[in-house]
Amino acid sequence: MSKALSIKNELLRKSIHICSSVFAYALFYIDQNTLCWIVGFGALIFILFDFIRVRSFKINSMFQSVFGRVTRDFENSRLTGASYVMFASFLVLLLFDKYVCVVSILIMSYSDTAAAIVGKKYGKTKIFNKTLEGSFAFLITGLIIVLILYPEINLTFSLIALILGTFVEVLPINLDDNFSVPIIVASVISLG
Numbered sequence: 001m002s003k004a005l006s007i008k009n010e011l012l013r014k015s016i017h018i019c020s021s022v023f024a025y026a027l028f029y030i031d032q033n034t035l036c037w038i039v040g041f042g043a044l045i046f047i048l049f050d051f052i053r054v055r056s057f058k059i060n061s062m063f064q065s066v067f068g069r070v071t072r073d074f075e076n077s078r079l080t081g082a083s084y085v086m087f088a089s090f091l092v093l094l095l096f097d098k099y100v101c102v103v104s105i106l107i108m109s110y111s112d113t114a115a116a117i118v119g120k121k122y123g124k125t126k127i128f129n130k131t132l133e134g135s136f137a138f139l140i141t142g143l144i145i146v147l148i149l150y151p152e153i154n155l156t157f158s159l160i161a162l163i164l165g166t167f168v169e170v171l172p173i174n175l176d177d178n179f180s181v182p183i184i185v186a187s188v189i190s191l192g
Contacts, residue, residue, distance in 0.1 A: 003071070010120050013070035014113040017178075020085045021109040023093070024102040032101065035143045045090035050079045077184035078157035084178035096186045097136040099150045103158075106149065107142045107165060108178060114141040116170060130170045142185075154192025 005013060026035050054077055055057045064071070071080060088108065092101050120136020120176040127135065144152055165185045169177045 005008050005072075006021045007070045007120050010116055014116055016129050017081070017085070017113055018109050020089060021106055023089045024105040024109070027102055032093060032098055035091065039086065039093055040090040043083070043090045045146050046083040047079065050083045054078065058115050060141045079176070081176060081178045084176040088179045088182045091146025092182050092186045096190050099153070099185050100190050103146055103153070103189060104182040107162070107185050108182040111138045111141040111165070112147060112169065112177065112181065113139060127188045135170050138169055139163070142166075143153065146189075151192060157189055161185045164188060 020098065023035065023039055030038075041066040053063050064076070067080075075081070085108065089105055092104050096104070115130070115138035117134075118137035119131040123131025123133045125132035129136065139162055142165060143159075146155075146158045146162070150158075165181045168180045168184055173180070
């Protein structure tokens with residue numbers, strides 16, 4: 001079981017997480033292929049750094065001195081959420097059209113943040129290591145993103161994608177939700 005971050009540290013972690021939304025907004029200013037290469041290069045750097053960090057006590061200690069307040073304890077010995085965010089963003093940019101990319105990246109960024117903050121602050125009904133209230137915040141935030149940013153999207157497929165994304169986010173599967181949620185959401189939305 002992972003250590004629970006204080007609400008202050010969770011807010012700090014999620015403020016960093018929200019920064020990944022820049023990839024979605026960048027699609028309105030940068031060609032998708034170019035952005036894909038930029039994010040792919042960034043993902044490679046993050047993943048390589050994590051592999052080196054996990055194998056080097058000294059580097060991991062320095063990393064923890066800077067980011068220890070916002071990392072989960074299991075991230076000491078594996079990739080951080082940031083590496084999964086970068087890799088998932090790269091794959092989404094590589095495989096899906098612009099608006100599917102925008103929606104799925106923003107859902108990863110904002111819906112996951114809403115789930116964590118609402119769950120931490122107001123969550124009472126536990127579902128595995130998450131809360132029903134946080135899951136509801138994830139679903140509602142995702143629905144708002146879909147309706148505002150992609151109004152001509154197929155609503156049925158969007159709802160299915162959001163429900164699946166919510167389940168994936170809450171289930172205790174051994175796959176980081178920063179990776180699985182955007183891939184699943186993008187895959188299902190693109191079917192519509």
